[in-house]
Amino acid sequence: MPVFSTDNGVFSLDGKPMTILSGAIHYFRTHPDQWRDRLEKLKDCGFNTVETYTPWNLHEKTPGCLDFTGMLDIGRFLDTAAEVGLYAIVRPGPFICAEWEFGGLPADLLADGDIRLRCRDARFIERQARYLKALFGHVVPRQVTHGGNVLMLQVENEYGSYGDDKVYLEAMRDIYIENGVDVPLFTSDGPAAAYIQNGRIDGTLATGNFGGHVAYSAAQLKSLVPEGPHMCTEFWCGWFEHWGEAHHTRDAADAAGTFAQILDSGCSVNVYMFHGGTNFGFMNGANYQERYDPTVTSYDYDSVLSEAGDLTDKFFTFRKVVEERFGALPPVRVKNSEKRAYGKVTLDGCLPLCDALGKPVESAAPVDMEKLGQAYGYTLYRASFETYGEDVTLRVFNVRDRVNVFVDGVRAGVLYRRNGDERLQVSGLAAGRHTIELLNENMGRVNYGVHLHDPKGIDGVAVNDRYIFGWENFPLPMEDLSPLTFGPYRACGAPAFYAGSFEVDEPADTFLDVTGFGKGFAVVNGFNLGRFWPSEGPQKRLYVPAPVLRKGRNDIRLFESEGQSAPFVTLTDAPDLG
Secondary structure: OOOEEOHHHOOEEOOEEOOOEEEEEOHHHOOHHHHHHHHHHHHHOOOOEEEEEOOHHHHOOEOOEOOOOHHHOHHHHHHHHHHHOOEEEEEEEOOOOOOEHHHHOOHHHHHOOOOOOOOOOHHHHHHHHHHHHHHHHHHHHHEHHHOOOEEEEEEOOOHHHOOOOHHHHHHHHHHHHHOOOOOOEEEEEOOOHHHHHHHOOOOOEEEEEOOOOHHHHHHHHHHHOOOOOOEEEEEEOOOOOEOOOOOOOOOHHHHHHHHHHHHHOOOEEEEEEEEOOEOOOOOEOEEEOOOEEEEOOEOOOOOOEOOOOOEOHHHHHHHHHHHHHHOOOOOOOOOOOOEOOOEEEEEEEEEEHHHOOOOOEEEOOOOOOHHHOOOOOEEEEEEEEEEOOOOEEEEEEOOEOEEEEEEOOEEEEEEEHHHOOOEEEEOOOOOEEEEEEEEEEOOOOEOOOOOOOOOOEOOEEEEOOEEOOOEEEEEEOOOOOOOOOOEEOOOOOOOEEEEEEEEEOOOOEEEEEOOOOOOEEEEEOOEEEEEEOOOOOOOOEEEEOHHHOOOEEEEEEEEEOOOOOOOEEEEEOOOOOO
16 A cells, blocks of 8 residues: 655655645535536646545534535545545544634534533543544545545644643544544644644644745744654635625735745645635634624635636646646646526515514523524524613623614614624613514634634623513524425515525526625525625625536525515626625
8 A cells, every 4th residue: 555654854655755735625615516626626737635624513413413425425525536636635623713613613512611622621522532433434444555545634723823732632643543544643833833832742743834924934834843844734825704804815926926935945735725615504604803703605715716616817827836846737627617697586485584483492591502402593582671661771791693683573773793782772662561582693603713612692681781581582593494485575674584486597607696685695406505795795696506506497595684685686607705
């Protein structure tokens, strides 16, 4: 069997030195019917390896139930890469960051408010061990030592910027080994000394992550890891976006120049991202530095390939860098996908949210989403309160993350965690009992840093500093909209579901324009495309992969939380990322 080694300060395969030219493609951010296209384009760019994280929270949506099918079939992804002629690097984490919901951790961990994440807490390690055992059943047989294409596996992820628990890291390393991982193990951290030193452990190779300042970063890495070999595990060739920010781009020549500098410094490299893909469903994460910032649906990342997998200027500049250092490449084989503008889709169905509620969970105070057995989506909280003819100040404690507030069915305002909102003024209420409803949206759990422990919901509500007790909690995971029964379309001015259908002669990539709607998410043929929020931007259209569509009739469902609507949406042939 082939032998891949990190001995003697170099990467080598069967005794021959190897420069790893890797590109990041996350199988869970790309439709499986498009994996081969993206991987062939990676090969066409002159790269020899693909890198991917693995999302624990998708593989184990329900505790104890592991899923490795469809978009989660990592075995098929790795096999496809091998067929294309690519080696692979797998980064199981289980914490992955990746601007992914909760950094890849399952939300149910937060149902136990006492658990400590990413440390020696035995409960956390035990849960990880069960997941990793199942995952490695698909990865271990595909290691190069077993005749497969997997060169290396990463232990944890950027741990040095989170904590200092070497006992935990060693336990994670040992779980890998106990489950048959026998290819080299590595860690990856920013190039700062504290990060690399806190994140590295015996028996693993320490690598660095950086997007520029190559002379400094490479020198730092080499001084901290003098034995080598050296690798930039994440060369950030672009960047991601939060709602309300400008669209980020990086000049192709600048990015290619940095790519060249990394190679010329003697480092192997993984380009993050070669193909970013999409945060389908509710799987975008959020960052929290000085404030809470949720990530948009698109993970285009200004990558080498666009969100739809198209060749960009970066593809050709990066390919030129590879050719200049490793020799001429065969002609590019794979072309961009066809895009279709299917036009207007009439929405002929409407169902107000208030008519779609199930049986509530009753409680004294509002209950966190996770304790309701819910991971993603929305939660509606309902209670009543007494007024005595005075103006009312509503105070919602610990908004997580965005709350539409209704009093007696009338929208009173919105509270958004990003803005630090907590209070609303309500005037003109007559003396007596009133109903308050709060539609809370989980906009993505924090995926990086000390705010990682991020349960969703609200902690309580007060009227003029008097707590309201006696609540109905309605979980709204929004996992399956197919059972909903729609009435005729109307602009109901309240949170509601909308439905329509359209005909397709030949499926092709397209983009959903929801102009006229406020905020929500869209589902085509049962596939959740992700969130939209065109007024906030920068992203204004959702990517619809061709394999989601079918010849003939196609169904579309939208949920709108702001009470805005239009009688149609449009399928167009171009993205709008801002």
